[in-house]
Amino acid sequence: MSTATANDPKPAQPPVETLRIKIDGREVEVPKLMPDASGRLQPTTMLQACAVAGIEVPHYCYHPKLPVAGNCRMCLIEFGTPMIGPDRKPVLNEDGTPKIARSVLPYEPTTPRGAIACATPISPGMELYPGSAATRQMRESVLESLLINHPLDCPICDQAGECKLQEYSVEHGQATSRFVETKVHKPKQVDLGPRIMLDDERCVLCTRCIRFTRDIVGDDALGIVNRGSYNTIAAYPGAKFDNNYTLNTVDLCPVGALTSKDFRFQMRVWFMKETRSLCTGCATGCNILIGSREEKVLRYEPRQNDAVNACWMCDTGRLNYKWIGREDRLIEVRSFRSGARSWSGTLHEVAESLKTAAPGSVAIIASARQSNEELYLLKKLATHLGAVTDSIAREGEGDKLLVNEDRNPNSNGARLTGIAFTEMGIQVPKIADGIRAGRIRTLIVFGEDVTRHGIDAELLGKLQTLIVSDILPNETTRRAHYLLPGCAHAEKRGTFVNAKGRLQRFLKAVEPRGDARPEAEFLQELLADLGIAGGTASPTSFEGLFNQMAREIPAFAGLEWSRIGDLGVNVPI
Amino acid sequence: MTFTVPPELEAELNELVTHYPQKRSASLMFLHAIQEHFGHISPEAVDYIARKLDLKPINVWELVTFYPMFRQHPAGRFQFKVCRTLSCALGGSHKLYHHLCEKFGLDPHQHGLQTTADGRFSVEFVECLASCGTAPVMMCNEEFHQGVSNEKADSIIAQCPSK
Numbered sequence: 110m111s112t113a114t115a116n117d118p119k120p121a122q123p124p125v126e127t128l129r130i131k132i133d134g135r136e137v138e139v140p141k142l143m144p145d146a147s148g149r150l151q152p153t154t155m156l157q158a159c160a161v162a163g164i165e166v167p168h169y170c171y172h173p174k175l176p177v178a179g180n181c182r183m184c185l186i187e188f189g190t191p192m193i194g195p196d197r198k199p200v201l202n203e204d205g206t207p208k209i210a211r212s213v214l215p216y217e218p219t220t221p222r223g224a225i226a227c228a229t230p231i232s233p234g235m236e237l238y239p240g241s242a243a244t245r246q247m248r249e250s251v252l253e254s255l256l257i258n259h260p261l262d263c264p265i266c267d268q269a270g271e272c273k274l275q276e277y278s279v280e281h282g283q284a285t286s287r288f289v290e291t292k293v294h295k296p297k298q299v300d301l302g303p304r305i306m307l308d309d310e311r312c313v314l315c316t317r318c319i320r321f322t323r324d325i326v327g328d329d330a331l332g333i334v335n336r337g338s339y340n341t342i343a344a345y346p347g348a349k350f351d352n353n354y355t356l357n358t359v360d361l362c363p364v365g366a367l368t369s370k371d372f373r374f375q376m377r378v379w380f381m382k383e384t385r386s387l388c389t390g391c392a393t394g395c396n397i398l399i400g401s402r403e404e405k406v407l408r409y410e411p412r413q414n415d416a417v418n419a420c421w422m423c424d425t426g427r428l429n430y431k432w433i434g435r436e437d438r439l440i441e442v443r444s445f446r447s448g449a450r451s452w453s454g455t456l457h458e459v460a461e462s463l464k465t466a467a468p469g470s471v472a473i474i475a476s477a478r479q480s481n482e483e484l485y486l487l488k489k490l491a492t493h494l495g496a497v498t499d500s501i502a503r504e505g506e507g508d509k510l511l512v513n514e515d516r517n518p519n520s521n522g523a524r525l526t527g528i529a530f531t532e533m534g535i536q537v538p539k540i541a542d543g544i545r546a547g548r549i550r551t552l553i554v555f556g557e558d559v560t561r562h563g564i565d566a567e568l569l570g571k572l573q574t575l576i577v578s579d580i581l582p583n584e585t586t587r588r589a590h591y592l593l594p595g596c597a598h599a600e601k602r603g604t605f606v607n608a609k610g611r612l613q614r615f616l617k618a619v620e621p622r623g624d625a626r627p628e629a630e631f632l633q634e635l636l637a638d639l640g641i642a643g644g645t646a647s648p649t650s651f652e653g654l655f656n657q658m659a660r661e662i663p664a665f666a667g668l669e670w671s672r673i674g675d676l677g678v679n680v681p682i
Numbered sequence: 683m684t685f686t687v688p689p690e691l692e693a694e695l696n697e698l699v700t701h702y703p704q705k706r707s708a709s710l711m712f713l714h715a716i717q718e719h720f721g722h723i724s725p726e727a728v729d730y731i732a733r734k735l736d737l738k739p740i741n742v743w744e745l746v747t748f749y750p751m752f753r754q755h756p757a758g759r760f761q762f763k764v765c766r767t768l769s770c771a772l773g774g775s776h777k778l779y780h781h782l783c784e785k786f787g788l789d790p791h792q793h794g795l796q797t798t799a800d801g802r803f804s805v806e807f808v809e810c811l812a813s814c815g816t817a818p819v820m821m822c823n824e825e826f827h828q829g830v831s832n833e834k835a836d837s838i839i840a841q842c843p844s845k
């Protein structure tokens with residue numbers, strides 16, 4: 110296969126068997142079976158059927174990616190089933206339509222009996238009444254009981270603005286509380302683990318956190334201790350809730366009980382801008398939302414992509430954003446030869462120096478943390494100069510859930526653009542030898558500290574010209590003749606290809622500081638100065654650059670920036 | 683304090699596991715057996731049970747904190763359980779409970795099991811002891827006492843050996 114596909118390869122599916130039911134009087138046809146949390150087909154639940162019909166049933170404990178617990182009762186709805194006569198035949202109305210028996214309490218036939226929509230399967234001819242007065246009353250009662258011991262101090266709660274208790278209270282709550290007794294007080298500021306703080310008074314005991322860490326992560330670390338209204342979420346006394354996925358429980362917690370120590374009280378969420386991006390921590394390429402305000406990145410959160418990371422991300426990846434705002438970021442473009450401090454001056458000097466370089470005397474070491482677009486432009490440069498290229502492998506320990514042992518976000522991109530070979534870094538010792546032997550006189554380095562990968566400071570000293578682009582200072586940038594400050598992924602657009610061959614895009618969340626510029630931009634200018642086709646003095650649109658790359662790289666054939674979408678596409682690797 | 687399970691107890695526990703299709707189901711019976719032997723459920727006991735049943739300590743801890751009959755601390759040598767369910771409540775169990783507490787210098791308003799500083803006596807309220815017709819009733823360790831007036835309680839206490 111040589112063309113990229115916009116969808117996951119799917120085996121031919123048999124026609125879906127459906128059921129006809131009525132939701133609030135409207136006939137709808139829904140699949141008889143739908144996937145449960147583990148992806149297995151199970152009888153469709155009332156909640157799933159309502160979702161198919163575009164109706165959201167309020168819920169706390171239900172989460173599409175977790176096993177159903179059915180404990181919060183928030184999803185109660187009134188329903189009815191077709192009546193069956195003593196002859197086992199459907200009872201009909203006068204007009205011939207089936208007679209529906211609304212479900213009622215057996216000993217109190219005037220009181221509607223709800224069913225929890227998250228765990229009750231639908232049956233043919235069933236009628237659901239998510240909009241009925243009785244359903245409304247059930248929700249009000251459930252909310253009232255959930256709020257009995259809730260502190261109701263939303264103004265100082267970190268969840269405010271993204272709290273399901275708050276949202277549902279607005280829709281289904283009562284303005285006044287009938288509860289006159291003393292509220293049960295529970296532990297506040299419980300240090301659950303190195304990254305998690307728990308406020309037990311806000312907890313609605315939905316057990317999402319327990320199920321996530323037990324069933325998804327496989328670390329059965331949390332439980333409910335004590336009894337009745339003293340029920341409390343806890344880790345075992347003395348034990349720490351400390352796996353690499355703990356922060357997902359903060360996203361899952363529908364209220365302000367579980368909070369991230371890193372983010373709590375940093376920012377009211379409604380002031381934040383959210384940008385769709387990717388984690389750069391490893392080759393999995395988890396989809397994220399970057400929360401930022403006033404050009405400052407404040408948090409990463411996972412963004413659902415079932416082809417990649419479902420709804421999760423690891424804690425290491427999530428907290429790996431502080432470097433973007435580091436004080437010592439490289440923010441000045443410099444030619445240490447002429448003292449030039451402008452982009453045009455420095456780039457022109459770089460171009461002039463490359464023009465005089467003998468063929469074969471240039472090497473390029475790029476980074477597999479760079480975007481496809483940047484690597485593609487660097488490869489063009491390499492081809493023009495007859496330069497040998499490679500990038501640096503970055504290995505770590507993987508796990509069963511998400512973390513990949515390849516810690517570069519774009520190793521496959523580096524391979525597909527032709528910068529690196531299957532075995533990444535195989536050329537680096539040869540480049541070192543070339544410098545030692547005096548064959549290689551010019552080294553171009555993007556985003557790597559080569560002194561830590563076999564080309565030490567002494568070797569760098571032998572070079573005639575060292576051109577470096579990076580984000581943070583290191584031993585290589587300190588020895589550069591030309592220093593081109595680049596951008597973090599949060600400051601630009603681009604694409605990566607993850608370990609499984611999914612090409613995904615990231616968007617710009619914040620402005621870079623100082624002189625720092627997206628590498629693809631200044632590389633296009635440099636290529637233009639060198640007269641390389643595809644370079645342009647004033648960079649064309651980023652979309653144009655991507656589409657141009659897609660036309661030239663076989664694995665990307667047929668792709669366009671506008672068609673990648675938020676969830677990416679599979680490319681052959 | 684080191685936690686050592688004697689071979690007889692270990693054998694009893696091993697046998698208990700065989701009663702259930704899943705190991706985990708033996709948790710409650712383990713807790714009963716351990717408390718019976720050691721007098722209370724220590725953190726070491728929780729760890730031990732968890733290890734033995736392939737569970738995490740939190741799974742066992744949930745049970746220990748849920749059921750009031752499991753003690754996390756040792757009780758006194760003589761443990762008084764006063765029934766507080768309806769018949770006994772009407773028959774004067776609160777008066778009896780107060781009397782015991784005062785006699786032992788304990789706080790009658792505190793919730794749960796209390797033990798004297800010398801570790802001799804414990805008092806706690808429990809639910810129905812199934813002798814509702816002879817209220818108020820109480821137990822002193824495994825002995826059952828009916829129609830317990832304050833005077834009767836005093837003589838029961840007086841009969842508790844001091845060694």
Ligand code: SF4
Nearest residue numbers: 312313315316318362
């Ligand atoms: S802490 Fe949050 S997620 Fe966990 S049970 Fe309580 S409300 Fe649910």
Ligand code: SF4
Nearest residue numbers: 388390391395423426
């Ligand atoms: S698994 Fe990898 S890509 Fe996903 S959040 Fe962790 S480091 Fe980032």
Ligand code: FES
Nearest residue numbers: 168181182184227
């Ligand atoms: S969502 Fe909690 S019971 Fe259904």
Ligand code: FES
Nearest residue numbers: 765770811812813
């Ligand atoms: S109420 Fe006290 S024994 Fe039944």
